[in-house]
Amino acid sequence: MAIEDIIKAGRRLVEGNISSRRALFLVIVASAFVLYVGPGMLRWLLGSSRPRPLPLPNVHSADGPRQCIRERLYAFDAELARLDSVLSHVPPRPGDHQHVPYVGNGHVALAASEDSPVYARDQRTLNASVPFMPVVSAVLDGATESPQEVVVVQYVDGVVQRLQCYPMGDRSLDVTYKYFAHRTLPGLLVQEIKVRNPTELDQMLELRQRGVSQWSGAAVRRDSVVHGQDSHPYVVVTGVVRTADQKHRGVVVVSSTMEGSVTVKGSSLVTVRCLTAVNYTEPQTSDEAARRQLTELRLEQATVAVYTEGVSEDPSRLLSSHVEVWRRLWTSGFAISHSLADDVINGDVINATLYYVMSQARAPLHEKTTDLSRLPEHRAHLQYTEGCYGDKLHTLQAHRLWSPLRSVTDVLETANLWLMLLEKKGCHNMLGAGADGVMQAMILSMGALKFSNQHLEFGMEPKDLHRDYVFRRLNFGNGTHVTLRVSVDDDNKAHIDVTLDRSDKSYFGCDAGCLDVPVRLGSEPTRFPVKLTDPPTPVLYITSDWQHLEELKHTIHVKEVNVAPAHDHHLMALHRHGHALGGLPTFFWVSIFLLIGVFHLFLVKLVINEYCGGQDKFRTRSYWRGDRSQILGLSVKVR
Structure with a gap:
């Protein structure tokens, strides 16, 4: 057919009267096109499938701190997509996974908040609270608005990061906090604060640290250590804490003494580090016995030595050695396809639980403080797999093991349940290898796997x-x-x-x-x-x-x-x-119901027009030979 014939046919179709059936057919086709082809065409026209643009520098942001936060989060996109990290906003937003920002290495732990105490070991978990609050916060002097803030818990790296953006006109002053409990130096907690000032004016931030808080009988003294040309002042706090089973631990805390404020010059970056070393005795029956053991073991001198080693270590190497151990732990693991069903366990919850439980276990195979003569013993624990796990019910079916992790209490309760379960299910030897064994045992339990x-x-x-x-x-x-x-x-x-x-x-x-x-x-x-x-x-x-x-x-x-x-x-x-x-999808069935409804409306209108219409608006066509008044099986008068 020639193009001219097609154009003429189309013109006759438009100019002529359209039968009701043809009109109904055209409506159905048009509806289907809009419902199924339209959204895809719209996304294509808007370019939603195009690559994400590169992050812009923190200058002249029309959206102020929000744009600053979005730019800062580009670096976490890949690990968030892999569920290797979790993101939450401050204050929380709908849809956030409110996992507590928590770091631990089996010897000491900390939550990334100003009112968090140091946590020491008591039985299976780090649930002995030491009334010393080492977290340092940097608050912009004269700020009239609260900063935009997000928290990222990096499971694979064993690091918590807080990202803040203060509004500064059309720019934003950004503050990055980094927290980790060091894996090779188990007594060391590290905090790092980086402040970037993109403006031309100097900015001052107040440093806040609560320190000792209602620690009865604690002794406090101050000193400093010199490294290179810098002097690093610190505070030493010695005291006794009571455990859950009414035992006593002697505890020594050595923490950096922070100045009252820090000035960040225009177009510059300032980094502040706060190190906290913690050591403690074995549980004792009395307060006096705990204090006596502090002296006998010379724990104060040993804790100062850990602090000094942390100060003298290059910051980037200190972080990389910590991250390297965590990534070795995650070379083993468990993955599961995402399910959209209700009340099911997905990868985000599994990774979070693995991270928090491993945070309660030391890693003797990787720690500098491990006695070399005991390394073969720890390796033997990891290789002794006989009898672990061996239960027909895999742990993905036990919903108590996958409870929310919104607070430190939730973390401790969940970790205690896991460690107690694995211990009773024949994995006690494997748990002797520390975090490496915990990871292996948890994976075995998720698949009802057993070495036998x-x-x-x-x-x-x-x-x-x-x-x-x-x-x-x-x-x-x-x-x-x-x-x-x-x-x-x-x-x-x-x-x-x-x-x-x-x-x-x-x-x-x-x-x-x-x-x-x-x-x-x-x-x-x-x-x-x-x-x-x-x-x-x-x-x-x-x-x-x-x-x-x-x-x-x-x-x-x-x-x-x-x-x-x-x-x-x-x-x-x-x-x-x-x-x-x-x-x-549900949208398909809704569309079908809408089309059925439209069809019946047209059918009702057709019947009404055939029976009651005074003047026909549509010209009908005869479908069989005979009297033209017999159309569609209805006897009507046609003009």
Whole structure:
């Protein structure tokens, strides 16, 4: 058909009268286009899929402190997307994860707030409160407005950062606080404050630190240490605190003495550091015994030595050595696909819980203070995996273990539950390796994984494998690490991929029942189907002993072994889309109902026009031969 013919046909369509059915059809087509194609076209026209522009410098910001905060957060975008960090606003906003900004290393802990005391160990957790408040705040002198503020807890780095922006006309003075409990120097708490002044005028900030607060019987003295050409004044506080079980600990705190204010010249950056060293005795039966042990162990001199080492260390190296240990701890881990169903555990809660529980455990394999003669003992604890965890109920089903972490009390209660559970479930030897062992034990518990008699068994039931899981770098006990990946395909059936990151010998695996020939494992993923047995057995076995697997199948007495059926479509839709409507969004069904309603309105209007219309506005067309008055099965008079 020529272009001229198409144009003429279109003109006749526009100029002529349109039948009611054709009008209805055009309305339906137009509605579908607007509902489904329109939003995508609008996003494309607005360029929402274009790359994010580079952050602008902190000058001439039309939005003042808000723009300053947005620029500062660009550096955290990647780790926030990976759930390696969590962001909250001050004051809180709807949708924020209100996890307490908390740092700890198993020996000492601190919350990033002015009224936070130092926390020391008492039994399983750091719940002994020491009435010394070391947190330093920098407040802009003469500020008429509160600063915009956000807090970022960096799980993988073991660091808490507070970002503040004070309005300064069309610019913003920004303050960055950084807190961490050092992993290689367990007695050291580090605070760093950086103030950047983009204006031409000098600005003064008042430094506030509460220090000793109602510590009965505490002795205070002041001194200083010289490093290079700088003198670093500090305060020494010695006293006794009472633990939850009515025991007594002698405690020594050495903390930097901060000046009353700091001046930041125009277009310049100033950094202030506050170091706090903490040491304490073992629990004693009385106050006198605790004070006597303070003297016998010369804890004051030892604590000053830790403070001096922190002062003399290069700040960047001090931070990097701390971060390096935390990142080693996170080389193992657990990941889970995000679910939109109600009351489920997702990756953000899991990472937060792992971080807070590991903050209650020391890392003797990485600490400078660890006695070298005891290192083999700690390594042996990590490699002794027998009997941990070994419960058919994986911990993802225990909602008490995943409670909100809004306060230090929440953190201590959750960590105590976890450590007590792992200890009672056969992981006590592994916990002796410190934070490394805590991470391994928690991962095992999440998958009902168990090391038993020379093999690792994966105990989750097939019905629970309805989400994607990754158990990353499970320590097999001899330096070999195993990664298990559970994936659910489009047909809603799960399978397991097994990978070894390195191995000093051959390893083999078999699926549920172990009736098939064992498969050799390697650095490339090896796939196993998820099978359902009667009676239920673990879905996977891994060992380095081929003969062990060959004999194991004779000890697993099963009546029937079949490939596990596909998961229910409604269950999968609930996790993937937040509802069980066949995987289609609620917006689709609302659109369908609207179109059905529009169709019935047109149908009612058509019937009314045919029966009651005095003058027809639409010209109808005959659909069969015969009298033109017989149209659509209705007898009407046509002009």
